[in-house]
Amino acid sequence: MLKAFLAFLAFIAYQCTAAALAYLIDGEALAQGTLPDATALVTAQMACVPLIILLLWLCRMTQRPLPGKGRPLPGTTMTAALAGFMCVAVGLSVGLSPLDLADGGSTALLNGMSRSIGGVLLLTVFGPLVEEMVFRESIQRLLTPRTGALWATVIAAASFAAVHMNPAQSIPAFLLGLALGWLYILTGNIKLCYSAHVINNALAVWLLSRPDIEARVATWPAAAIVAVGAALIALGVLLLLTTRRHAPSLTLTQFSPHSTPSER
Secondary structure (H helix, E strand, O other), rough: OOHHHHHHHHHHHHHHHHHHHHHHHHHHHHHHHHOHHHHHHHHHHHHHHHHHHHHHHOOOOOOOOOOOOOOOOOHHHHHHHHHHHHHHHHHHHHHHHHHHOOOOOOHHHHHHOOOOOHHHHHHHHHHHHHHHHHHHHHHHHHHHHOOOOOHHHHHHHHHHOOOOOOOHHHHHHHHHHHHHHHHHHHHHHHHHHHHHHHHHHHHHHHHHHOHHHOOOHHHHHHHHHHHHHHHHHHHHHHHHHHHHHHOOOOOOOOOOOOHHHOOO
């Protein structure tokens, strides 16, 4: 339980350290009281990524070797799981768009970050890796022996939502965190949920480069947008439910941090 909390604090420390380093790089932003530019943020976060990964590993908050052997899944099950996750992700993006939730400037910031190769790599490769190591591999796995797999998934998803700090990101982050947690339950390692996270973020980055698509969808009636989003979410949930026969028994000892990868 304590290690799971420390993993969450490590992520907060990672974010704060990256922000401080970004202000050091972009001193003008600090003087003006504005956010650092995208280049400074990308450079700072890329510098901090290996530090948090090393910290998690040295403090034994991750399996050794990472990501562990896990449980093999049939190809059809993995395909259904990934397709289900993406349907939920796209459905949430579409269905929530008419609400015009406050994003705290995150969309503009992500748009700026996505204009460089380093920013794209951070958003699609290294950022998802850090988040999956913290919220699934560390928090969810370490909480499971104490709370059970389902509650551990909920807590990890809620923590994942909390660090996004704005409604436009936190609401989908919680629901997607539940779906990612289910993928972790299926496999016992981060391979599948990391792959899903990468695909989702890559799609989001691509959509940032295609504002015409968002503009086209915005012309639809709000009811139609919500209906399409709800249909995609329902399809995604159904696809995810088809994988439940491959889920392990959700006991309190599932993913025990004291068990070896072969025992999982």
